[in-house]
Amino acid sequence: MKYFFFLILKKFILYGKLDIEIGNDPVKSIVGQLDGPNIHIQILNLKHLFLIVRSPELSFGELYMNKELKIKKGNLEDLMKFLMLNYNSWQSTNFGKIRKYLNDLKNFFSTFNPIKKAKRNAAHHYDLNDDLFESFLDKRRQYSCGFFYSKNESLEDAQINKVSRLVAKLQINKGNTVLDIGCGWGGLGLSIYNCNPSTRITGITLSEKQHIYFNQLIKKNKLTGKVECLLKDYRELDNEYDRIVSVGMLEHVGHHNFEKFFQFIENHLKPKGVAVIHSIGRYGLPAHTNPWLEKYIFPGGYLPTFSQMTHAIEKTSLKITDIEVMRLHYAETLKKWREKFFKNKSFLPKTYDEKFSRMWEFYLLASEYFFRSGGGMVFQFQLAKDQEVVPLDRKYISSLEKKYSKLLKQKEFTYILN
Template sequence: MLFDRILSRMIRRGTLTVRFPSGATRIYRGAAGPVAGFNLRTTRAERRLLTNPGLAFGEGYMDGEIALLPGSSLFDVMDLLVINWMEQGHAGERIMEKVRWLRRHVDQLNPAGRARRNVAHHYDLNGRLYALFLDRDRQYSCAYFPTGNETLEEAQLLKKRHIAAKLRLDTPGLHVLDIGCGWGGMALHLAREHGARVTGITLSTEQLEVARGRAAEAGLADRVSFELMDYRDWKQPVDRVVSVGMFEHVGIDHYRSFFRTVRGALKEDGVALIHAIGRSDGPGSTNPWIAKYIFPGGYSPALSEVLPAVEKSGLWATDIEILRLHYAQTLAHWRRRFAANRDAIQSLYDERFCRMFEFYLIGSELAFRHMGHMNWQIQLARRVDSLPLTRDYMREAELRAATHQTEPVPQGSSAGLRPQG
């Protein structure tokens, strides 16, 4: 069997047990590592794994054609496969990667209409779904773990403080544009804790409704507004621009347009902070399963793809920070919360949806643990002298926030609520 020969060459760490459609069971042993196993229930699944494994394994699991063997979890299986995949590779997948590379300018073409459809695919799901695995503020982006011991609630609060410090909101009443505002948590934080006026824009009707309701409930509707708007349509000058977890949806052919929009939106002494997922090993392409089922049109870029667009926009990159394993920690929290609420989520959708989302959360976590994914934060300014000469003001702002801000401190351990030196 060809697939048997491929696995024999590929598994160099851990122990993988595979039950084939014929009923035969093979065990592939390498050096010490994870132990896991799965059952290939159909010859169709086996055949598809030979030609397009990046898409076929997830689809096979969703459809029940690939099942876990007793004693194995989906995380165990995927962890073992990813570790060996990164070390040994797969000839069929290397070919498909080249095909995806050639197609990526088409796949990531995101004019306004297509961008709205892509956003709706993922963000206009039943709002209760996200409440069942995110933190209470519905922060659907990488949290910030200074010590690694923070709860999810604490780490998301610290993420907001960290970003606010880089925006240098040193004067009450500054107008902030929040591009890709999600359910409004960042905008509400900046208004409540820093006295900012914030306009959040999104392409998700579900998020828009929730964000507006939250602003009214918090008594901040006079300082925070939310609009259904594409970033390319923004024309009003503002003091600050923030964008968290949205740049992944821009598309590589639109980077120059994005940063030109940011520069055009900023007043002469304005500051922007862009936070996004990236890759440390250079340009690539989006996993085909993720592109089909989770984030159509999405792509996590290398900084080598982003910085040329920044340079051509005329903006200064005044600070760049790389957050390495912070998103792996965040996703692990989401994965555990999803599992704890699986029955409730299944009642909203079905078993296939639950399998799809589990595969997405685990695969994403492993991308940050083993596959070179990270988060980057780029601070931008129009003028070279808009910000202090050192980063000390950021730390000072976070220290002030730890003692003076009014957002409720999450219940649980207080570890990490002060920035670490």
């Protein structure tokens, strides 16, 4: 049986070398045809080898979380590089194709996200303790990709760049009403108001903790009546808005609801309105969500492809007025988060034990190397009903971004509750 498992595993590995110990058995080596990381792991028993062969996407993360996988040569980052390099070769085997079909089928049903389920999914992740998010995010709690002009830029500066760029693309005019779908803890909404004090901002979230936090920030900054945060699903809204922005929320919509989401934008955006949608995307063909991430981190999550987005938009009267693809910016953001998390994790409450810490480490590294390996990117779609509401060229984006970035660094709201 052991020989059979190793025979299957050998077909998975095209890059690098994998040394495996099962308990106290002699080391078994599998060498790929191409250069790659040299990894030595130890697992407890034959059952764990079976789990790896059956579903490596799920099992490596679970075994690492539970300390049932020990990395004896290299580290978790080296293992992640190894797994990402060999992912496509595993998918191309008959065993991988069967597993992909089963994962696709499961994901088809798990990403139906009616309102009640969407609220449960949001609570699973975003209602974790505030101390956790403070341990690795910037002060605005921007839980999405920053924009780096240099890898040496700080996390704070990269997030100011991102926020300023988004606000520039919104082309906000005096007195505009702005809807922020999936507003998080309010960092973007407050920044939009900071750049355009005559606007009226409405943020919506499904997370009770985010809702409480944002409303406390509104009160602390004396913005009641100017900025509001509602505990609502976008499908529960009736009003029209001059501007609509959504950052990092589309991944939670589910592919069954993409057309409905953009129909909502169409129906609730005023005739001269502008919308900007910022989302993680997947290169290549549509595919299932990573089973480990779906189980432990983002239940109901799904990363769209470019074609899925354009297909859904084409079903509406909305016009795509600008597209930007951000390739490695999220990898750099995740690296900054990971470094900050390691620096601060010892200060987290005891409820976040070693198993949770190992899970969070695996999540941040797996996500980082998803982008570094060319599996994903971030795209920003600028949408409008009237193609003349935005300038002819893109010069205005960099010009306004510089203006807003300078403003956000000079005139600060309180973003942290202490």
